[in-house]
Amino acid sequence: MVALFYILIAIAIAAGIWQLTSIFKLKDVVASDRDNNIQGTLFAVFGVFFYIGMIYCLIKYNVYLLPESASVEGEHYDNLYMITMGLILFVQFVVQFLIFFFTYKYRGSKDRKALFYADSHKLELIWTVTPAVVLTVLIMYGLYTWNNVMDVSDVEDPLIVEVYAKQFSWEARYAGNNNTLGRANVRNIKGINTMGVDMTDPNAADDIPVRELHLPKGRKVIFKFRSQDVIHSAYMPHFRAQMNCVPGMVTQFAFTPKLTTEEMRADAKTIAKVEGINKIRKENGEDPYEFDYLLLCNKICGSSHYNMQMKIVVEEEADFNKWLSTQKTMSELIK
Numbered sequence: 001m002v003a004l005f006y007i008l009i010a011i012a013i014a015a016g017i018w019q020l021t022s023i024f025k026l027k028d029v030v031a032s033d034r035d036n037n038i039q040g041t042l043f044a045v046f047g048v049f050f051y052i053g054m055i056y057c058l059i060k061y062n063v064y065l066l067p068e069s070a071s072v073e074g075e076h077y078d079n080l081y082m083i084t085m086g087l088i089l090f091v092q093f094v095v096q097f098l099i100f101f102f103t104y105k106y107r108g109s110k111d112r113k114a115l116f117y118a119d120s121h122k123l124e125l126i127w128t129v130t131p132a133v134v135l136t137v138l139i140m141y142g143l144y145t146w147n148n149v150m151d152v153s154d155v156e157d158p159l160i161v162e163v164y165a166k167q168f169s170w171e172a173r174y175a176g177n178n179n180t181l182g183r184a185n186v187r188n189i190k191g192i193n194t195m196g197v198d199m200t201d202p203n204a205a206d207d208i209p210v211r212e213l214h215l216p217k218g219r220k221v222i223f224k225f226r227s228q229d230v231i232h233s234a235y236m237p238h239f240r241a242q243m244n245c246v247p248g249m250v251t252q253f254a255f256t257p258k259l260t261t262e263e264m265r266a267d268a269k270t271i272a273k274v275e276g277i278n279k280i281r282k283e284n285g286e287d288p289y290e291f292d293y294l295l296l297c298n299k300i301c302g303s304s305h306y307n308m309q310m311k312i313v314v315e316e317e318a319d320f321n322k323w324l325s326t327q328k329t330m331s332e333l334i335k
């Protein structure tokens with residue numbers, strides 16, 4: 001088998017050398033008008049197929065886009081995405097057309113001579129300044145959006161939630177009545193204190209550990225992310241949020257949920273998506289699926305990475321408070 005492999009390599013090298021040497025014969029060969037016409041037409045036909053394929057994919061794969069943002073801040077993210085995609089597609093449509101069209105129009109011909117054209121300062125100025133201005137505006141809007149989710153210094157009455165990542169599950173902790181999380185360290189992990197909360201810290205007693213994330217609609221939530229072992233990434237696609245969870249440090253992110261789980265289930269795009277999933281599930285003889293917000297891990301963090309998910313329930317603030325009051329505090333759990 002190995003010998004055959006070597007023979008094949010030797011044949012490939014020999015064929016390569018033979019092909020390379022045939023370049024020297026080309027110096028006396030000039031493409032005829034017939035050759036140029038064939039090549040030019042083929043290029044134009046390819047251009048048409050290129051556009052058909054692109055438009056087909058844009059329409060067909062549109063269903064894979066997420067439904068409307070479930071957070072207020074996510075709207076800016078979506079705007080940025082739509083503006084960027086709009087610009088890219090516009091430039092792409094125009095530039096590709098020009099490339100295909102001019103290649104066809106100015107295909108080789110015996111009667112045509114190339115024009116010597118050194119440069120145009122005016123043209124160069126236009127194609128340098130235009131992208132610079134457009135990119136500056138986009139980056140400024142991006143920075144505004146970034147500050148919106150990162151700078152929480154002037155937020156009134158936010159909800160503080162810790163999200164704790166570990167191989168291979170999520171845990172969360174609410175800051176309790178004082179809205180201040182107790183200190184935590186991986187060295188304090190013992191028994192049911194699975195997040196390593198420092199019980200000597202007075203702020204820790206009223207903290208509420210949970211295995212399902214509930215969020216109130218319309219109130220800004222500040223997430224504090226920690227990891228027990230490796231780098232994970234807390235990914236909440238419906239809220240357009242993602243932040244790395246890094247061992248030994250606390251990272252953060254903030255957003256304001258704007259659609260409850262029930263409202264998102266009634267969204268036309270969500271309904272269509274769920275119907276599509278359930279059709280496949282039915283064919284496989286599986287139970288139907290119901291939409292829920294999810295927290296996922298978006299870092300390949302180990303063999304069961306795919307298993308890292310936690311359900312997120314967004315509800316009206318009164319329902320949220322009712323649910324939170326039924327959960328046990330750290331001091332109730334650790335006596």
Ligand SMILES: [Cu+2]
Nearest residue numbers: 232297301308
């Ligand atoms: Cu992970």
